[in-house]
Amino acid sequence: MTSEITLFVNPTAGSGRGARAAQPAASALRDAGFSVRTVLGEDADDALRRAREAVAAGTGALIAVGGDGMMSLALQAVAGTMTPLGAVAVGTGNDFARALGLPIRDPAAAGRLAAEALKGGAVREIDLGRVGERWFGSxxxxxxxxxxxxxxxxxxxxxxxxxxxxxxxxxxxxxxxxxxxxxxxxxxxxxxxxxxxxxxxxxxxxxxxxxxxxxxxxxxxxxxxxxxxxxxxxxxxxxxxxxxxxxxxxxxxxxxxxxxxxxxxxxxxxxxxxxxxxxxxxxxxxxxxxxxxxxxxxxxxx
Structure with missing residues (x-):
């Protein structure tokens, strides 16, 4: 597994919490020995294209920073692949992260949890819903x-x-x-x-x-x-x-x-x-x- 992790960031999530949350999450991952690159996009289509490119290039994990909309976009990039998905939930709803028992609006804790799971070489496999080509988690x-x-x-x-x-x-x-x-x-x-x-x-x-x-x-x-x-x-x-x-x-x-x-x-x-x-x-x-x-x-x- 590569040590490079991709943060997939929505800077506008939760009235700007997405942008502020990226730094403590990235710090927690770097403290654990991972290199971190950040993916943004000009719009949703561009962000998804960049996330799919990171997955295709073999990133060690795609970690979505934002709310349920960002988690939904990330699912479109990782579903059906071997790339694990992490969540730094800082949006308004955060239902996907809540269902998984992940930290809510605590980006440092979410980053540490993701790092521990990656260093332990372990993930949880879950189901998704699919409608045509669209995936959903909640x-x-x-x-x-x-x-x-x-x-x-x-x-x-x-x-x-x-x-x-x-x-x-x-x-x-x-x-x-x-x-x-x-x-x-x-x-x-x-x-x-x-x-x-x-x-x-x-x-x-x-x-x-x-x-x-x-x-x-x-x-x-x-x-x-x-x-x-x-x-x-x-x-x-x-x-x-x-x-x-x-x-x-x-x-x-x-x-x-x-x-x-x-x-x-x-x-x-x-x-x-x-x-x-x-x-x-x-x-x-x-x-x-x-x-x-x-x-x-x-x-x-x-």
Missing amino acids: VLASGFDSRVNDRGNRMRWVGGRFKYDLAILAELAAFKPIPYRVRLDGGPVREIEATLIAVGNGTTYGGGMRICADAVMDDGLFDVTVVGDCSRTTLLKVFPRVYKGTHLDHPQVTVHRVSSIELAAAGVTAYADGEQLGALPLTAHCVPGAVRVLAPGSVTGI
Whole structure:
């Protein structure tokens, strides 16, 4: 394994935390004896091209510095390769790092953990979701939650978490159940009305909302959480429980464990790892052991 490590940095993550986090993470890696080079990009496409070039050149690891958007971009570069992925989580949501038990907004600790994993010659293999050519590590959202994302993205005049709280209130006012066509593991097509359908490789989205609270990232299966046709009043009661994962006990919520899912619904946009995938329909596959991560858990030799 080469001793050169690539830091893949989003300087704008978390209102500038990405740029500030790169230095302590790099220092921790250098203190452990690694040489570090930094990859930036003029835009997302350029950054991904540079990250893929680093992977193709044999970098010892690609360590993403930023939020879930940066982790998502890094996954596109390392998925299906032998290059391990590290995470210095300093964004707003940090759901991918949270699901892996990695430090949140502590770049020096994240750098030390990555260095220890590399020096120990060990990584953890986890599954990823795949939709066409796009990979995702946490949750694919469709329905009420993705419409909140749509509305929040249009609200340029307000920022931060408050923007999405306002978007939730606005979507609740306009809420109607969504007619879905769903196929699980190639079985029969089911026509259902639902509030949302979330496809979880990981457990959380939206900065810690445990929508797929029992998902396991190395079992070869998605946890699909279906929130059924419910009234605004019921939704207001159920939605806050998502933060603790206790919504799974509600009679309007069902969970399916599958390796693939087909979703179709008119006028619904899908998001994965907080990034827009595009309009339904889509088919998502769980790909076992698709990426090697520098994280606590079961260990395999590099």
